[in-house]
Amino acid sequence: MRVALFVTCLVDMMRPRIGFAAIRLLEAAGCEVVVPETQTCCGQPAFNSGDRASAAKLAKKVIAEFEAHEYIVAPSGSCADQIRNEYPGLLADEPEWHRRALAFCPRVFELTDFLTRVAQPAELPGGFRGSITYHDSCAGLRSLGIKEQPRALLAQLPGVELREMPGAEECCGFGGTFSVKFGEISAAIAEKKCANACTTNADAIVGGDLGCLLNIEGKLRRMGDEKTRVLHVAEVLAGDR
């Protein structure tokens, strides 16, 4: 099957290796992966900031770039949720675009959701050895129902020991632009998340959304924790290369 990768702007800028890991995973599952070159951002920052017009423009851009493909996969629950669940409403006033959105959106998936429910790879390329605690990111968890999918995939890696932290489903305090508008509150929430994660003494905190991971990593390092690794689930599942 042919899959178009929606890289996400954060991965593009901050952690390209997550994008490449996603490609390796999809290829391991037998998918032919294409990466539309003109892709940029899903428009979530504008949408959540109340700039509906800008968000609608970017929604149309994403639909036009990706709708020819059978499946669209993003290594982010929050971007996948934005596209899958918000685009139809965002374009509700424009019948033609609304129709295109309705045809397009059900084919958009978050990476681990796609791997477990659709592609189902027999083997994963990753070889992580150590303990992991998993942070459930809000949009993936509560809007896309992503909870067991990453855990099931991680459990396929023989070297991984999964340790649940208290409050795994609680928000890490990132919240997109919230993190720069209310930095103090955001960092204070992140501190609780890090404290919860650290009770497990896991080698790595793993999640499916880079925004949360940058927030958690930034807080951990400021707190003086240099040893706990913060990794995207795709990096763990695909292994280093």
Place this chain on the structure above:
Amino acid sequence: MQIRSMFFKANASAALANPVLQGNLRTSKGKFVDKRRAAVADFEAEGGDFEAMRAAAAEVRNLVLKDLDLWLEKFESAATARGATVLWAKDGEEICRHVVDIARRHSVRKAVKSKSMLSEEAGLNQALEASNVQPVETDLGEYILQINDNEPPSHIIAPVIHKSLDEVADLFEKTHRKPRKTEIPELTREAREALRAHFLDADMGISGGNFLVAETGSVALVTNEGNGRMVTTLPRVHVVVTGIEKVIPTLEDLSLLLRVLIRSATGQHISNYVSLLTGVKRPDEHDGPEHLYYILVDNGRADLVGSQFQDMLRCIRCGACMNHCPVYQTIGGHAYGWVYPGPMGSVLTPLYNGLDKAIDLPHAATLCNQCGVVCPVKIPLPELLRKLREQQVEKNLRPWLERVAIKGWAWVAGKPKLYALGTWFGVRYLNWLAGGKNRIGVLGAAPEWTLGRDFPAPEGKTFRELYSTRRR
């Protein structure tokens, strides 16, 4: 209540810097969350379907809101037929005027109150004092706040959740002039002793109302302390102050809504007291008020009917949204600056007071949707917050720098070549800031981020650069 929501950010900073408050928030965090979770689990273990019940509760509330005027008229005629007087108030000032008039008419000198958030909206206590009527709060939490120089509540059902046992013990020692108590039962007994005399010589009882039942003209009250029952049965005059949206059609609907309300609020299966009060004292009855007044309040609610914010009027004031909110859990309720804190407050405060009075509140949420999934009447709180943000943008109320940044980002993202160039420079700039380290300590472009945490440095090149080279 004087609104202070425009100072949200400063309020929140002060809350974060207050070690006593932070300790109290840590102690209380999760208690309501755990209790609600257990109550829902119990309900489901007994074969119940909590999700179906939430949906049914939301449907009842929607049904009422569709024909709110008709249900209110129905309530009014049923209540009037049972000897009550129904008055209407368009705002807080009118609430105060009505209550003061009633107090004068019945020569009231003291009024005992059970919890009413509407009386907070109106600043009723101050109005009563100005008219020489002594208001006495009898809900334990509200009593504590009243004797602490009329401190405002920080939670809609647990008004003193921000205080520690020690703080209350100090306050009681100072106010009651009795030896300092340290155990909760002793403190409660001391408050009860102080309050009993007030109950006995009060001429008027003022209560809120959780629900107004249209078919019977009754008010339903949900409490845990029993003070509500004393307030509504002992004094000769009872005044109910509640919002026009609280009406529901039938007793059957009441039983459904009580089930979701109480589990969502305190995690109890049923509260210690559920009172259903109908009409004035009849000749064959031993207790109950001789005069019963309903003051049904608009104060911004009617404007929401038929608007894109109508869903908010479903709210049954359980407090689950704030209990589960990471922001509320971190800064407490006072920072929100008005009567209602947390997600429901961040929607209601700007709607009832004006968008410009609470510019930060719709943004003071991570949109994690924990509130939305626990709301017993399925109010899409994050969506409503986002709609408020849209209204702020439409009315040009956001800071210009933010507008430029968002518009600019979206504009660049619409032009792939420009975006590629921008991100090429962006990651190099960030790496230069990191100076060879894997993190940035001070980020000039987003200084708020690095106030309390580092900003991890980017890997080096953008994905699109690497992808185009690797593919070649």
